[in-house]
Amino acid sequence: MSASPAPRILVFSTNNISDPGIDLAGSRHLHYPATVSVLAVPCSSGIKPSWILHALQTGQDGVFIASDGEECAYLPDCAERTAHLVTQAQQLMAEQGLEPQRLKMAAVCSVCAEPFAKYMREFAAALAELGPRPVAVG
């Protein structure tokens, strides 16, 4: 790792699908930066854009939504709903001068251990390139 602290990433996972996938990455001892933390929710369609903004304003450099994709057991249009929330959140972020690249979303399945670890390494690298967050307003 470089001298500057690794970017902090908040991941929203889903209890039944992406969180088990993230667990599996750990069970297989796949490494990704320890500055990645995960909060699980039942379904990615339930994530409020204001939570994402709050995370970026309280110390996270990026937010990653590990969504259910087509596998969601709750909502057939889960992917569309989550994508809509991402758009809304990026609008809120733009108002605060935060780059849209600080929010990413990808479907992570319950056995997607390696893809998850890869997403995290790549996102951390992209955020490092982007540089530190603009100083929070207010």
Add this chain to the structure above:
Amino acid sequence: MSENPQAAGEQGEAPRRIGVYICHCGGNISDYVDVAAVRAAIADDPDVVVATTTMFACADGQQHEMVRDIREQHLDGLVVASCSPKLHTTTFRGVSRRADLNPYAYTQVNIREQDSWAHSDDREGATQKAIALVTAGIAKTRLSTPLEPLRVETVPATMVVGGGVTGLRTAIGLADIGIAVILVEREAQLGGWLGRLGPTFPHDVPGRDQVARLLAEIAERPTITVLTNAELVGKTGSFGNYTAKVHVRSEAADELRQFQVGTFVIATGADVYQPEVGELGYGIEGVVTLAEFGTLVDEAAGGTLAWHGRRVRSIAYVYCVGNRQPEGNAYCSKFCCAATVHASLKVSRLDPTVRQFHLHRDVRAYGRYELLYTQSRERGSVYLRYPDDAPPEVERTADGRLAVTLVDALTGPDPITLPVDLVVLVTGMVPRENEALTTLLKLPTGDDGFYNEIHPKLRPVETVVDGVMIAGTCQGPKPATEAVSGGLAAVTQSAGILKRGFAELDPLVATVNEAACTGCGACLTTCPYDAISSYVCDTGQKALVSAANCKGCGGCVPVCPDDAIDLLGYTSAQMLAAIDGLATTGVPA
């Protein structure tokens, strides 16, 4: 903790009394995370009354201590930082319940799968992360409110998928305990692999006789519905009450049948490894797999062992074909050593003069199968060990026989060549191709392609998919004895879910804050389960969520322009507090 801006007092909340237990997991966590530093970092939180590390949080003794702490210290919140919530949420909710603490005041923090194991290369980083995760868990617990579980009726029926020995025995077990069974088999006939076998180890009872006995027992049980040429193609509904759709093929017309079931037992079995042509001589005349050899021996019963009309006087068995490979199937298939030793005993009974050479990497005839191994050596079988990285070579010789060359561990390093009439490749198991079913049920598979249980010791037949159990060789290679044990474990597990007649579900459903709701109606069309309706009160139209219909996804939460909907257990206040907790940078111990 000064760094937490959401300290209880500032929010005007009453102080809480939270117990925090940080688990070593016997080293699985503490080898990579400084658990004492985690404890020190959170111990001064004004709402944390008990903060302690523990070797195994899930151990009986520790659970008793937690119950005692909750009672004696009047705790009103519990945080256990250990493994994945998938493993022990139920355990510690149980601890809470036994101590008369509301189970939903408990938060499991995952510092193993999502911390120590994922960052085994970064102790400092993993420790800082554990502090942040535990802080977030405490923050969530601080804002928890007591909740009561929802009761749902369960259907006393189980769908067993797969009609091999495991599925058959499972069906009988379920029927005998009073649970109706729909047994779904993809093939035209029940019985699976075992149903095609002659005398099997260890007791020489033909596999097909064992299956015939099970089929007779099934015929006597009217509560078992058998569907052959059938596949499970649809699953909807919720825990304890699923609608299963089964596609049944028939010559007349295919049929889509529908059943209400409470649980599923998946017993779809495995396949045997099929060697590539050229692999250890496969494809050469006289080189056969264990399965092919088994048929040959059984057909010779009472006569002479022959291959294409020629009497077989010598045999070389090459063990571990397609298994225990550095690339490919790394696992051991468990049954093949015993099956081969047993086959060689059958050969020596047919003709004690047949010379038999077992070329192995080490013989894993474990437990009582050791007796078969001893017996085979007493009857003249010769065991030769070949190196892991130098498998034997098989060639056809000019005189029409076979030559097997190996470096024997005892007589090496010079290779020895054995002239034989027949070479048997001892092939293990491979996962069965079942992509449609795997996708339908969202069953997790391991690196090896077999289905994964939640925990090999603690929850050996349950999967992360609620109400779906796995048993037998679809879960991993094993002999029939162990496969059937798994089936019976799945019977018990199904009975545990279904025999009460109801199940308790998490009450983590959406609720509407009546005061904040403006009656705009934005949420009314958002729920596919029709859980949201509206009513009129003094202050106008308001939305209402039906707890019975709500699936707890939270999809309606961001739809409300007035932030009037919360998902219990994941309220906005809790999520924001958890996010603040995660922002914690570790406090030096």
